[in-house]
Amino acid sequence: WCPLSKRTGAKVLDYLLSGDQADVVVANVHKVLEDVCKEAREGRVSVADFVVTRGLNKPVEKYPDSKSQPHLRVAKAMLKEGRAVNVGDHIPYVICLDGDGTSSKKGIADRTEHPDNVDSDTTIVDKRNEKIGAPVMVTPGGPPVRPKVDVEWYLAQQILPPIARLCEPIAGMSKASIADRLGLDARKFEQHLARSQQALAEAEARGAAFVPMACMGDEERFGDCAPDRKSTRLNSSHLCNL
Numbered sequence: 001w002c003p004l005s006k007r008t009g010a011k012v013l014d015y016l017l018s019g020d021q022a023d024v025v026v027a028n029v030h031k032v033l034e035d036v037c038k039e040a041r042e043g044r045v046s047v048a049d050f051v052v053t054r055g056l057n058k059p060v061e062k063y064p065d066s067k068s069q070p071h072l073r074v075a076k077a078m079l080k081e082g083r084a085v086n087v088g089d090h091i092p093y094v095i096c097l098d099g100d101g102t103s104s105k106k107g108i109a110d111r112t113e114h115p116d117n118v119d120s121d122t123t124i125v126d127k128r129n130e131k132i133g134a135p136v137m138v139t140p141g142g143p144p145v146r147p148k149v150d151v152e153w154y155l156a157q158q159i160l161p162p163i164a165r166l167c168e169p170i171a172g173m174s175k176a177s178i179a180d181r182l183g184l185d186a187r188k189f190e191q192h193l194a195r196s197q198q199a200l201a202e203a204e205a206r207g208a209a210f211v212p213m214a215c216m217g218d219e220e221r222f223g224d225c226a227p228d229r230k231s232t233r234l235n236s237s238h239l240c241n242l
Contacts, residue, residue, distance in 0.1 A: 004049040005158040008036050012163055016170070026172045029163075033181035036159060040151050041183070043123030050122070050149050051115050052158075053090040060085065070095070070112035077114065094118050095154070096147035111150065119146040155182045 001009075015028040039045050054071035060079065066072040071091040078085050085091070093112045160179055167173040180186040 001162065002050050002052050002154065002158050004036070004040070004045055004154065005162060007049075008032065008159055009162050009166065012166055016166060022171060026170060029167060029170075029173065030181050033159075033163065033178060037155055037182045040122070040155060041124050043121055045122055045151075047094060047115055047118050047120055047122060047149060050094050050151075050154055051092045052094070053092050055090045056085070056087050058087055068107070068109050070109050073109050073112050074114050095150050097150045108153075111147075113147050117146060119148045122149045122151060124148070124151045152184075156184055160184065 011032045012029050015025050015032070018025065018028075020028070052070075054069075056071075056075065060066060060072055060075045063069065063072055066076065070093050074093040075085050075089075075091045078091075092115050094115050095108060096111050096113050096118060098106055098111065156179075160175070160182060164175040164178050167178065176186040
């Protein structure tokens, strides 16, 4: 988890353990989420707060799936630049937007960059602005355009999941409501919740209809068994020997 995720989780946990009334806790947690998403979208969160790190357990070339793992992609780029990369190192990386300002065309690993190569301006265009998704304009002969942090990805993948797990037992807080406070599309989380609730209801219905074998009568318990006419009848002495 990135520092922004850890810091947000710590604030939320403080409110959950404060001993305040439930409605006060919910209001305070909602305020934390609203502040975090506002600061992130307005560019008031530094690149350092978006950095995720993962360690190397073996040389980069020994990983069979290096193309699909973000930290390995960055480690390869570091080696290509002549930078030292050793087993045991923790590789920092940041998930960035595509060159056209979106995050839909490439996988996560393909949008991973070393923090040193990321644009320090983390401000994003509001979703309601018509300029969203517009291609990045490159000035001929000018400095190379650095990739920008994918703030929306961080809100959805680094803030929402841990906060939702922390707040799950709190009445009035669902994954959908947390997503809404973060300015994300809550509808897909509501649909996910509806499917989960339906699956839970079906499981409870099956459980309610279940009767343990110990509570069944002999006719029901052994109804599918064919009598073994060759077997001898057990008497009390056989049972004692058993």
